[in-house]
Amino acid sequence: MSKTMTLTLQIWRQRSANTPGSMQTYKLEGVNEHMSFLEMLDVLNAKLTKDGQDPVAFDHDCREGICGSCSMVIDGRPHGPRKGTTACQLHMRTYKDGDTITIEPWRAKAFPVIKDLVVDRSSFDRIVAAGGFVSVNTGVTVDANATPIGKKNADEAMDYAACIGCGACVAACPNAAAMLFTGAKVGHLVKLPQGQVERRGRVLRMVEQMDHEGFGACTNHRECSEACPKEISFDAIELLNREYMRAQVTND
Amino acid sequence: MTDAKRPGRLSTLARSTIGAKIVMATTGVILVGFLVVHMLGNLQIYLGPDTMNHYAQTLKGTPALLWGVRAVLLVGLVLHVFAAIRLKGLNTAARPQEYAVPRRYRVTSSAARFMLLSGAVVLAFIVYHLLHFTVGVTNPADFNLHEVLDVATQTWVRNDNEQLLAKLPPEMVRHDVYSMFVRGFTNPLIAGTYVVAQLLLAMHLSHAVASMLHTLGLSKGTAARERNINIGRAIAAVVVLGNLSFPIAVQAGLVHL
Amino acid sequence: MDLNAKIPDGPIEGKWDRHRFEMKLVNPANKRKYNIIVVGTGLAGASAAASLAELGYNVDCFCFQDSPRRAHSIAAQGGINAAKNYQNDGDSIYRLFYDTVKGGDFRAREANVYRLAQISVNIIDQCVAQGVPFAREYGGLLSNRSFGGAQVSRTFYARGQTGQQLLLGAYQALERQIGAGKVKMYARHEMLDLVVIDGVARGIITRDLVTGETRGWVGDAVVLATGGYGNVFYLSTNAKGSNVTATYRAYKRGAGFGNPCFTQIHPTCIPVSGDYQSKLTLMSESLRNDGRVWVPKQKGDTRRPEQIPEDERDYYLERRYPSFGNLVPRDVASRAAKAVCDEGRGVGPSKMAVYLDFADAVRRLGQNVVADRYGNLFEMYERITGEDPYKTPMRIFPAVHYTMGGLWVDYNLMSTVPGLHVLGEANFSDHGANRLGASALMQGLADGYFIIPYTIGNYLAQAKLPKITVEHPEVQRCLAGVRAQTTRLLGIKGRTTVDEFHRELGLVMWDYCGMGRTAEGLKIALQKIPEIRARFWSDVAVPGANEELNPWLEKAGRVADFLEFGELMCLDALERNESCGGHFREEYQTPDGEALRDDANYSYAAVWEYTGEGSAPRLNKEPLEFKNVKLATRSYA
Ligand SMILES: Cc1cc2nc3c(=O)[nH]c(=O)nc-3n(C[C@H](O)[C@H](O)[C@H](O)COP(=O)(O)OP(=O)(O)OC[C@H]3O[C@@H](n4cnc5c(N)ncnc54)[C@H](O)[C@@H]3O)c2cc1C
Numbered sequence A: 001m002s003k004t005m006t007l008t009l010q011i012w013r014q015r016s017a018n019t020p021g022s023m024q025t026y027k028l029e030g031v032n033e034h035m036s037f038l039e040m041l042d043v044l045n046a047k048l049t050k051d052g053q054d055p056v057a058f059d060h061d062c063r064e065g066i067c068g069s070c071s072m073v074i075d076g077r078p079h080g081p082r083k084g085t086t087a088c089q090l091h092m093r094t095y096k097d098g099d100t101i102t103i104e105p106w107r108a109k110a111f112p113v114i115k116d117l118v119v120d121r122s123s124f125d126r127i128v129a130a131g132g133f134v135s136v137n138t139g140v141t142v143d144a145n146a147t148p149i150g151k152k153n154a155d156e157a158m159d160y161a162a163c164i165g166c167g168a169c170v171a172a173c174p175n176a177a178a179m180l181f182t183g184a185k186v187g188h189l190v191k192l193p194q195g196q197v198e199r200r201g202r203v204l205r206m207v208e209q210m211d212h213e214g215f216g217a218c219t220n221h222r223e224c225s226e227a228c229p230k231e232i233s234f235d236a237i238e239l240l241n242r243e244y245m246r247a248q249v250t251n252d
Numbered sequence B: 001m002t003d004a005k006r007p008g009r010l011s012t013l014a015r016s017t018i019g020a021k022i023v024m025a026t027t028g029v030i031l032v033g034f035l036v037v038h039m040l041g042n043l044q045i046y047l048g049p050d051t052m053n054h055y056a057q058t059l060k061g062t063p064a065l066l067w068g069v070r071a072v073l074l075v076g077l078v079l080h081v082f083a084a085i086r087l088k089g090l091n092t093a094a095r096p097q098e099y100a101v102p103r104r105y106r107v108t109s110s111a112a113r114f115m116l117l118s119g120a121v122v123l124a125f126i127v128y129h130l131l132h133f134t135v136g137v138t139n140p141a142d143f144n145l146h147e148v149l150d151v152a153t154q155t156w157v158r159n160d161n162e163q164l165l166a167k168l169p170p171e172m173v174r175h176d177v178y179s180m181f182v183r184g185f186t187n188p189l190i191a192g193t194y195v196v197a198q199l200l201l202a203m204h205l206s207h208a209v210a211s212m213l214h215t216l217g218l219s220k221g222t223a224a225r226e227r228n229i230n231i232g233r234a235i236a237a238v239v240v241l242g243n244l245s246f247p248i249a250v251q252a253g254l255v256h257l
Numbered sequence C: 001m002d003l004n005a006k007i008p009d010g011p012i013e014g015k016w017d018r019h020r021f022e023m024k025l026v027n028p029a030n031k032r033k034y035n036i037i038v039v040g041t042g043l044a045g046a047s048a049a050a051s052l053a054e055l056g057y058n059v060d061c062f063c064f065q066d067s068p069r070r071a072h073s074i075a076a077q078g079g080i081n082a083a084k085n086y087q088n089d090g091d092s093i094y095r096l097f098y099d100t101v102k103g104g105d106f107r108a109r110e111a112n113v114y115r116l117a118q119i120s121v122n123i124i125d126q127c128v129a130q131g132v133p134f135a136r137e138y139g140g141l142l143s144n145r146s147f148g149g150a151q152v153s154r155t156f157y158a159r160g161q162t163g164q165q166l167l168l169g170a171y172q173a174l175e176r177q178i179g180a181g182k183v184k185m186y187a188r189h190e191m192l193d194l195v196v197i198d199g200v201a202r203g204i205i206t207r208d209l210v211t212g213e214t215r216g217w218v219g220d221a222v223v224l225a226t227g228g229y230g231n232v233f234y235l236s237t238n239a240k241g242s243n244v245t246a247t248y249r250a251y252k253r254g255a256g257f258g259n260p261c262f263t264q265i266h267p268t269c270i271p272v273s274g275d276y277q278s279k280l281t282l283m284s285e286s287l288r289n290d291g292r293v294w295v296p297k298q299k300g301d302t303r304r305p306e307q308i309p310e311d312e313r314d315y316y317l318e319r320r321y322p323s324f325g326n327l328v329p330r331d332v333a334s335r336a337a338k339a340v341c342d343e344g345r346g347v348g349p350s351k352m353a354v355y356l357d358f359a360d361a362v363r364r365l366g367q368n369v370v371a372d373r374y375g376n377l378f379e380m381y382e383r384i385t386g387e388d389p390y391k392t393p394m395r396i397f398p399a400v401h402y403t404m405g406g407l408w409v410d411y412n413l414m415s416t417v418p419g420l421h422v423l424g425e426a427n428f429s430d431h432g433a434n435r436l437g438a439s440a441l442m443q444g445l446a447d448g449y450f451i452i453p454y455t456i457g458n459y460l461a462q463a464k465l466p467k468i469t470v471e472h473p474e475v476q477r478c479l480a481g482v483r484a485q486t487t488r489l490l491g492i493k494g495r496t497t498v499d500e501f502h503r504e505l506g507l508v509m510w511d512y513c514g515m516g517r518t519a520e521g522l523k524i525a526l527q528k529i530p531e532i533r534a535r536f537w538s539d540v541a542v543p544g545a546n547e548e549l550n551p552w553l554e555k556a557g558r559v560a561d562f563l564e565f566g567e568l569m570c571l572d573a574l575e576r577n578e579s580c581g582g583h584f585r586e587e588y589q590t591p592d593g594e595a596l597r598d599d600a601n602y603s604y605a606a607v608w609e610y611t612g613e614g615s616a617p618r619l620n621k622e623p624l625e626f627k628n629v630k631l632a633t634r635s636y637a
């Protein structure tokens, strides 16, 4: 038989972007240890709905750790206590009966709160739009195997490309910096021959956009890579710095 | 670039957050480099007054080098402080609303989180230190100590007769740094101030050196990063332990007049 | 309903080339005068929006997630097929074509499938050029694996995140066009109606999910790439937001719905653990390459798996299908699992699961090799279930995964409503009654990158499109309709949550229209669904207001559509008196339990036409002809 528990939840409630929010306390009984964290919130929301109260809004979609929608700071840690795990993949067996759990949205100027735990992360999209791509139109006719790519580079590119754009790195950073995210995209493309042509302009434009969005600056706390559910290495930031310096002294 | 504007060079550097980081790091290299040399130089205190005062005399004897270094340091420090304040401003603005519940950090240190604080104390200390030992306005009695070359024995002897000093050619007079040093640190209040400042410097450097290496992109891979973090702490320890030894040695009577 | 598929003449190998030559072109300078509405940013939508914008069209693009990068395609794990024959193992365009038609149990349109196989090779070239980090060999060339019953290695993959990487490639191409101002992106917008003016699709109605603003959009053509409707079952491997709303509302505006009952059940998912379960997680099919599926021979055996001796285990797939063994196609594997559970031999607390055992693989290859191949999957399993698959066999059970049915489209991907084009999983597709593994990604990208950019030009070059604005009375009428539904949903203020209704519908669908269907069961479902729907409209609790972010209102609208659509699925399943692919009617099976097709009577695509509120939908048929592949009984024995 699976265990059930009673939890005290303290959740940030905020009706809209322009209204002030606050932490509210809820008691939730009968939480099954095999539930995912979001399923636990579903249960809370069903209860709130039936009680005529406003349920808690949170972003989610895939519920399997890949879409990057879910975004909440659980007990002071983005995505909660488990390393390399998104909130949707966190399961209640991590907790025990009687625990108090606090839940807050990501907090950053560039991620304004929309409602409760939901924030606006379109700033990430704009960083990508500034240069996080290879400028090829549809219809290329170069055979995919025309340019061999060493396995090591291909693997490293994949390591960086694994970022799900969730924003936990920003949420975790004491400075709300987005350099892990930006560095991951720059790293993905710079490891591949296809990314070379636009190498210089890409990093300059992406960093410019990143700054423009109001993200902070990295001071090497390394909290981002520790909080990252995809365990993107802090190397991404060092690479971003190197690429940025390189871009300052080279031409295309 | 096919369909986007071509970004400029220095203008982007000056405006960008990474640019500010690079300024922090490069000025950091200069400042840390100076701290190491400065500490090593001062170790000569243990070799006695003659070595120490000779060293000081040599430095003063090459004004081009001395002022060159001072200029670089000053510019470096000003830029460093400037960039630090700018970064702090950006970073505070980047999170206008703090978390309601205190965060649980996983790897960062208090040293890293309170860099501006430790930096500010170090800055205050630097100003005080310069006034104390370089300009000599805080304790003029300890500062105005000199030695005169005894031509017969070719040794330097202490002489506080100001009229005589003024008449002698410069190569026959030198600053008695050794005595200034010892008399300065004999005062427990001053010694204590130096110790406290050095502890904050230790805090600053324990994050700063590794941070600088990361910023310059010199820590490729987790292993290298761990190594650089340790190197950073080691440099911090060496510099600060060296510096701490001076007031302590004087207070303990190991170095005396 | 006109079901002319507009298949070009000539031999199958030359049809697409010839068609491309014969299609009308839009003058490059004129392209910027056209405005195209693209709904959806999955592989199909993002690739289409980006490619159309590259050509010069103005694109308005919509998705309901907060970013186009989060479309459900992101979750695809296994890989994407292409007839590159890089492995020199005998693959060819013809073989991929053949396998797809056969895999789909001869219920797909030959010409479309052939074109898909042809285009598959361009997709890989395109993706590599974009920087998609496919897996590579030490020599630097692309790596392939064999997947889901294919006997050649034609599947390209990027670790277990192929869908993510392909989608990021398309998303980046899309963002590039957004940056260039050619695409206007509207995230957190949900399409709630299609605007048809003078019989032509001219616009959509959306609700801004942040502000609640409903507004109309007009354009010269509408492209729907809104994905599949697997969530009609409540529990599925689809993302929580996946829905039928866009396609269903288009159906209500006149677009024929093709083969709604064709759904795919994936054999290797993590079983349900309790009522609170909100979705099911797929474990990659690749696990079947080394894992062995079994259940105890004895009914109601409650021993732990380790305690059951070898000779008391039934490796039923290996027993029933000696040549394919654990690698039989999805529908076959799923049904076999259901069969043993129905016999009472299921395992785990729910008894609705079978073992997938790696003990042999660990013995044969060593733990390191197994960890290397499946480490991340094992970790994922451990994270969800709290059990360690190195020590104890995984428990798996089939789950709804993909829907082959969708809006009917002709060879040009245009629905029965002129101007309305449908791509990806949202159309009734090229997969017939069952889709092969790694072929959905291929189809989505083929549609978006390489088909729609041509065929939409052909449409626009010939269409007579009077200028209209959002002030047009028809737009306003649709807008009023959408607003009225929102008001109605919010006004009910009942006591039952949206999820409760959705779960109830899902159970009915799973029990009667799931892996095994009977006429009798489907009739029961056809009675139950309207009954649930009636209760929904009188007792649903939708908290909050319209003018704010209101996830419950969104969900309520989607469930309202599922409650109507479920009925259409059951109707289709009931009408098709045969078993084929994912559609298994228990009355129609061979003595040894295999699907029994009826080619004489059912070799057609069923296309349903909406005839109005309260009136039965009309069935239209597009006959399927097989000139290149001989109709045969699928056999995996
Ligand atoms: C777990 C899993 C694993 C899979 N693995 C594989 C695999 O390995 N290989 C393979 O080939 N296939 C796989 N598939 C199938 C494949 O992923 C999908 O069929 C395919 O990605 C569908 O792509 P799409 O572009 O048609 O739609 P989707 O990716 O579903 O995109 C739908 C888009 O439409 C938008 N949308 C939907 N409704 C509305 C609305 N009403 N208003 C506005 N926007 C709307 C959404 O926001 C989204 O952007 C897998 C599927 C699942 C569930």
Ligand code: HEM
Pocket (backbone or CB within 6 Å): A218, A219, A220, B021, B024, B025, B026, B027, B028, B029, B031, B032, B035, B080, B081, B084, B085, B087, B115, B116, B117, B118, B119, B120, B122, B123, B204, B207, B208, B209, B211, B212, B213, B215, B216
């Ligand atoms: C002897 C004097 C000093 C030395 C050797 C020194 C050294 C350094 C170094 C090497 C760094 C790391 C730069 C990087 O992250 O790349 C740093 C960071 C920093 N310094 Fe100093 N510093 C000194 C004085 C000061 C002063 C006077 C201030 C401010 C008032 C200051 C404020 C800061 C701040 C806020 C940082 C944090 C930036 C970061 O963490 O990246 N420092 N310092």
Ligand code: SF4
Pocket (backbone or CB within 6 Å): A162, A163, A164, A165, A166, A167, A168, A169, A170, A180, A181, A184, A224, A227, A228, A229, A230, A231, A232
């Ligand atoms: S780098 Fe990691 S934490 Fe940051 S957005 Fe990407 S996946 Fe999330």
Ligand code: FES
Pocket (backbone or CB within 6 Å): A059, A060, A061, A062, A063, A064, A065, A066, A067, A068, A069, A070, A086, A087, A088, A089
């Ligand atoms: S819901 Fe998709 S990553 Fe959590």
